[in-house]
Amino acid sequence: MxxxxxxxxxxxxxxxxxxxxxxxxxxxxxxxxxxxxxxxGGATLPKVSQPLLNLLTNQTSLIYSVMVLDGYEAITIARSAAMQQEDRVNPYGLTLGNRLPAHATSAGKILLAYLSTDEQQQWLVHYPLQRITKFTQTNNAAFLKLLNTIKEREWCYSSEEHELGVHAVAVPIYGQQNKVVAAINIVSPTTRTTKRYLIEHILPLLQDTAREIRRVI
Known part of the structure:
Protein backbone atom coordinates (compact mmCIF):
# COMPACT_ATOMS: atom_id res chain seq x y z
CA MET A 1 0.00 0.00 0.00
CA GLY A 41 -23.01 -8.73 24.07
CA GLY A 42 -24.31 -11.04 21.38
CA ALA A 43 -22.11 -14.13 21.54
CA THR A 44 -23.20 -17.05 23.69
CA LEU A 45 -19.76 -18.33 24.70
CA PRO A 46 -18.60 -15.25 26.69
CA LYS A 47 -21.95 -15.02 28.49
CA VAL A 48 -21.93 -18.68 29.46
CA SER A 49 -18.26 -18.72 30.42
CA GLN A 50 -18.09 -15.63 32.62
CA PRO A 51 -19.98 -16.88 35.70
CA LEU A 52 -18.15 -20.21 35.56
CA LEU A 53 -14.78 -18.45 35.42
CA ASN A 54 -15.81 -16.30 38.36
CA LEU A 55 -16.74 -19.43 40.29
CA LEU A 56 -13.32 -20.96 39.61
CA THR A 57 -11.65 -17.81 40.86
CA ASN A 58 -13.74 -17.81 44.02
CA GLN A 59 -12.68 -21.40 44.63
CA THR A 60 -8.96 -21.04 43.93
CA SER A 61 -8.02 -17.31 43.82
CA LEU A 62 -6.33 -17.92 40.46
CA ILE A 63 -6.83 -16.32 37.06
CA TYR A 64 -8.83 -18.01 34.26
CA SER A 65 -9.58 -17.12 30.64
CA VAL A 66 -11.53 -18.41 27.66
CA MET A 67 -9.79 -17.85 24.34
CA VAL A 68 -10.53 -18.37 20.64
CA LEU A 69 -8.20 -18.56 17.64
CA ASP A 70 -7.99 -15.76 15.09
CA GLY A 71 -5.17 -16.30 12.62
CA TYR A 72 -1.84 -15.95 14.36
CA GLU A 73 -3.33 -15.06 17.71
CA ALA A 74 -5.46 -16.37 20.55
CA ILE A 75 -8.00 -13.79 21.74
CA THR A 76 -9.36 -13.50 25.28
CA ILE A 77 -13.17 -13.37 25.12
CA ALA A 78 -13.86 -13.96 28.83
CA ARG A 79 -11.64 -13.80 31.89
CA SER A 80 -11.59 -13.68 35.66
CA ALA A 81 -9.12 -12.21 38.14
CA ALA A 82 -8.23 -13.08 41.72
CA MET A 83 -9.17 -9.76 43.28
CA GLN A 84 -7.77 -10.45 46.73
CA GLN A 85 -4.43 -11.85 45.64
CA GLU A 86 -1.83 -9.28 46.75
CA ASP A 87 1.07 -10.91 44.89
CA ARG A 88 -1.01 -11.36 41.77
CA VAL A 89 0.85 -11.36 38.48
CA ASN A 90 -0.67 -9.52 35.56
CA PRO A 91 0.58 -11.46 32.54
CA TYR A 92 -0.21 -10.39 29.00
CA GLY A 93 -3.60 -11.52 27.78
CA LEU A 94 -5.61 -11.14 30.96
CA THR A 95 -7.38 -8.07 29.63
CA LEU A 96 -10.57 -8.86 27.76
CA GLY A 97 -9.88 -8.70 24.03
CA ASN A 98 -6.11 -9.03 24.28
CA ARG A 99 -4.43 -10.98 21.50
CA LEU A 100 -1.53 -13.37 22.16
CA PRO A 101 0.70 -15.36 19.78
CA ALA A 102 -0.98 -18.76 19.68
CA HIS A 103 2.19 -20.84 19.48
CA ALA A 104 3.50 -19.46 22.78
CA THR A 105 0.41 -19.91 24.97
CA SER A 106 -1.34 -22.93 26.45
CA ALA A 107 -4.76 -21.96 25.08
CA GLY A 108 -3.32 -21.14 21.67
CA LYS A 109 -1.60 -24.51 21.38
CA ILE A 110 -4.83 -26.26 22.36
CA LEU A 111 -6.65 -24.47 19.52
CA LEU A 112 -3.88 -25.27 17.04
CA ALA A 113 -3.76 -28.90 18.14
CA TYR A 114 -7.33 -29.47 16.97
CA LEU A 115 -6.77 -28.13 13.47
CA SER A 116 -6.31 -30.71 10.75
CA THR A 117 -2.78 -31.68 9.72
CA ASP A 118 -3.11 -29.67 6.52
CA GLU A 119 -4.42 -26.66 8.44
CA GLN A 120 -1.50 -26.86 10.85
CA GLN A 121 0.98 -26.96 7.98
CA GLN A 122 -0.68 -23.98 6.31
CA TRP A 123 -0.71 -22.11 9.61
CA LEU A 124 3.05 -22.56 9.96
CA VAL A 125 3.55 -21.31 6.40
CA HIS A 126 1.57 -18.16 7.07
CA TYR A 127 2.79 -17.64 10.65
CA PRO A 128 6.41 -18.79 11.15
CA LEU A 129 7.22 -19.57 14.78
CA GLN A 130 8.79 -16.55 16.45
CA ARG A 131 10.96 -16.65 19.55
CA ILE A 132 9.49 -14.58 22.39
CA THR A 133 11.45 -15.99 25.33
CA LYS A 134 14.27 -18.53 25.52
CA PHE A 135 11.62 -21.20 26.20
CA THR A 136 9.50 -20.54 23.09
CA GLN A 137 9.33 -23.47 20.66
CA THR A 138 10.56 -22.41 17.20
CA ASN A 139 11.24 -25.75 15.48
CA ASN A 140 8.37 -26.71 13.17
CA ALA A 141 8.79 -30.48 13.45
CA ALA A 142 9.04 -30.40 17.23
CA PHE A 143 6.06 -28.03 17.42
CA LEU A 144 3.85 -30.28 15.29
CA LYS A 145 4.84 -33.27 17.41
CA LEU A 146 3.90 -31.30 20.52
CA LEU A 147 0.50 -30.42 19.04
CA ASN A 148 -0.15 -34.11 18.39
CA THR A 149 0.70 -34.95 22.02
CA ILE A 150 -1.58 -32.17 23.26
CA LYS A 151 -4.49 -33.48 21.18
CA GLU A 152 -3.97 -37.03 22.44
CA ARG A 153 -4.05 -36.06 26.12
CA GLU A 154 -6.58 -33.19 25.67
CA TRP A 155 -4.71 -30.62 27.78
CA CYS A 156 -1.65 -28.42 27.49
CA TYR A 157 0.88 -27.17 30.02
CA SER A 158 3.01 -24.19 28.98
CA SER A 159 5.73 -22.53 31.03
CA GLU A 160 7.41 -19.17 30.37
CA GLU A 161 7.03 -19.42 26.59
CA HIS A 162 5.33 -16.03 26.30
CA GLU A 163 6.25 -14.34 29.55
CA LEU A 164 8.97 -15.26 32.03
CA GLY A 165 7.72 -16.19 35.48
CA VAL A 166 4.31 -17.32 34.22
CA HIS A 167 2.95 -20.79 33.47
CA ALA A 168 -0.46 -22.06 32.41
CA VAL A 169 -2.68 -25.06 31.74
CA ALA A 170 -5.46 -25.19 29.14
CA VAL A 171 -8.13 -27.62 27.95
CA PRO A 172 -10.42 -27.55 24.90
CA ILE A 173 -14.05 -26.45 24.92
CA TYR A 174 -16.18 -28.46 22.51
CA GLY A 175 -19.18 -27.08 20.68
CA GLN A 176 -21.63 -28.59 18.27
CA GLN A 177 -20.60 -31.60 16.15
CA ASN A 178 -17.79 -32.36 18.61
CA LYS A 179 -15.73 -29.44 17.27
CA VAL A 180 -13.33 -27.48 19.48
CA VAL A 181 -14.52 -23.86 19.52
CA ALA A 182 -12.39 -22.38 22.31
CA ALA A 183 -9.98 -23.15 25.12
CA ILE A 184 -10.13 -22.44 28.83
CA ASN A 185 -6.92 -21.89 30.73
CA ILE A 186 -5.47 -20.97 34.10
CA VAL A 187 -2.52 -18.58 34.27
CA SER A 188 -0.37 -18.29 37.38
CA PRO A 189 3.03 -17.02 38.52
CA THR A 190 5.60 -19.80 38.77
CA THR A 191 6.41 -18.48 42.24
CA ARG A 192 2.84 -19.09 43.41
CA THR A 193 1.99 -22.50 41.97
CA THR A 194 3.94 -25.53 40.82
CA LYS A 195 3.42 -27.53 37.65
CA ARG A 196 2.35 -30.50 39.77
CA TYR A 197 -0.27 -28.43 41.60
CA LEU A 198 -1.74 -27.08 38.37
CA ILE A 199 -1.98 -30.52 36.80
CA GLU A 200 -3.18 -32.46 39.84
CA HIS A 201 -5.56 -29.91 41.36
CA ILE A 202 -6.50 -27.27 38.78
CA LEU A 203 -6.63 -29.32 35.58
CA PRO A 204 -9.63 -31.40 36.80
CA LEU A 205 -11.49 -28.15 37.57
CA LEU A 206 -10.80 -26.87 34.07
CA GLN A 207 -12.02 -30.11 32.54
CA ASP A 208 -15.23 -30.03 34.59
CA THR A 209 -15.85 -26.41 33.62
CA ALA A 210 -15.22 -27.12 29.92
CA ARG A 211 -17.81 -29.92 30.07
CA GLU A 212 -20.29 -27.58 31.78
CA ILE A 213 -19.82 -24.95 29.09
CA ARG A 214 -20.28 -27.57 26.39
CA ARG A 215 -23.64 -28.57 27.81
CA VAL A 216 -25.09 -25.07 27.45
CA ILE A 217 -23.61 -23.65 24.23
Missing part, protein backbone atom coordinates in the same frame (compact mmCIF):
# COMPACT_ATOMS: atom_id res chain seq x y z
CA UNK A 2 1.35 3.42 -0.89
CA UNK A 3 1.73 6.19 1.71
CA UNK A 4 -0.99 8.18 -0.07
CA UNK A 5 -3.43 5.25 0.04
CA UNK A 6 -2.66 4.56 3.70
CA UNK A 7 -3.28 8.21 4.56
CA UNK A 8 -6.62 8.19 2.72
CA UNK A 9 -7.70 5.16 4.76
CA UNK A 10 -6.58 6.82 7.99
CA UNK A 11 -8.40 10.05 7.19
CA UNK A 12 -11.56 8.11 6.32
CA UNK A 13 -11.42 6.24 9.64
CA UNK A 14 -10.83 9.54 11.44
CA UNK A 15 -13.86 11.06 9.68
CA UNK A 16 -15.97 8.07 10.73
CA UNK A 17 -14.82 8.50 14.34
CA UNK A 18 -12.74 5.34 14.72
CA UNK A 19 -9.44 7.24 14.86
CA UNK A 20 -8.23 10.45 16.47
CA UNK A 21 -5.23 12.48 15.39
CA UNK A 22 -2.95 15.14 16.88
CA UNK A 23 -1.86 16.26 13.44
CA UNK A 24 1.11 13.91 13.31
CA UNK A 25 -0.04 10.54 14.69
CA UNK A 26 -3.31 8.61 14.64
CA UNK A 27 -4.83 6.83 17.64
CA UNK A 28 -7.76 4.47 18.09
CA UNK A 29 -10.82 6.21 19.48
CA UNK A 30 -13.28 4.76 22.03
CA UNK A 31 -15.74 4.16 19.19
CA UNK A 32 -13.84 1.02 18.15
CA UNK A 33 -15.07 -0.60 21.36
CA UNK A 34 -18.48 -0.88 19.71
CA UNK A 35 -17.15 -3.80 17.70
CA UNK A 36 -15.98 -5.78 20.72
CA UNK A 37 -19.05 -4.72 22.67
CA UNK A 38 -21.34 -6.08 19.97
CA UNK A 39 -19.52 -9.40 19.98
CA UNK A 40 -19.38 -9.76 23.75
Missing amino acids: TRAAARRHLLTLEYLGYLESDGHFFYLSPKVLRFSGSYI
